[in-house]
Amino acid sequence: MTGLQKTLKVVFLGLYLLVMVFPLYWIVITSLKPQKDIFSFPLRYWPQKFTMDNYVNIFKISKFHIYIGNSLIVAIIAALIVLVISVLSAYVLARFKFRGHSQIMLAFFLTQMLPGFIALAPLYLMMSKMDLLNTRFSLVLMYTVGLIPFSTIMLRGFFQRIPSSLEEAAMIDGCSRWSALLRVIIPVMLPGIASTFIFAFVQNWNELFLAVMFIDNDALKTLPVAMNSFILKFDVDWGAMSAGAVLSIIPTIVIFAFAQRFIVEGLTQGAEKG
Structure with a gap:
């Protein structure tokens, strides 16, 4: 690679980084601006005065801590259930051939091609008849x-x-298939599981559409629904919206920071063979 090529590569990557980072920077800066400075003209890319009023106000004018708690409960429980079911179903689909195997995989792929909103009316009627509207369980x-x-396919x-010889060797040593899965395969699968x-x-955590449709009780609303409430009929509370957005991305940043190695390794391995 010549010097010119290296320079062009650095310039391109720098511009790409700027484009990717600038929206996040603008959200953080807006959340720290006084309300009158948000709409100032010309635009100020660095506020003259920083304030935490927007963060204080979202907890004063709404039950923001409750919304965060609801989102954490729903997101974690649903993710854990998805993980358990998907691990078991993926293991069966990867290790065994049976009648209907191809049809099941085809059905899983087809579900990823259909827009979710086409099932909204039947889902709403079903939740209503089961008396599950306005419950966290309906979202879970x-x-x-x-x-x-998708998780099963992944x-x-x-x-x-993972070679099937690993679990076969474990079963020869006296492990049942279930024990071999838990003791041998699952530890090797940690990147994919993470x-x-x-x-x-x-x-x-980020889902809004179903949360809006199934939850009316203010005490059960999730964080995306609370964020959506900052969009008023004739205005948008950009200060509160930005402060809420900053708080909403903190859990995902923390998770990615702790599991970055697993994410990169896992997604790369999972894409190599499907």
């Missing part, structure tokens, strides 16, 4: 059902990378 159930197909790729859990958690 919907999130779990929606993420199992984990199946990891299982196919990646799948994080994927499911982030999807649940």
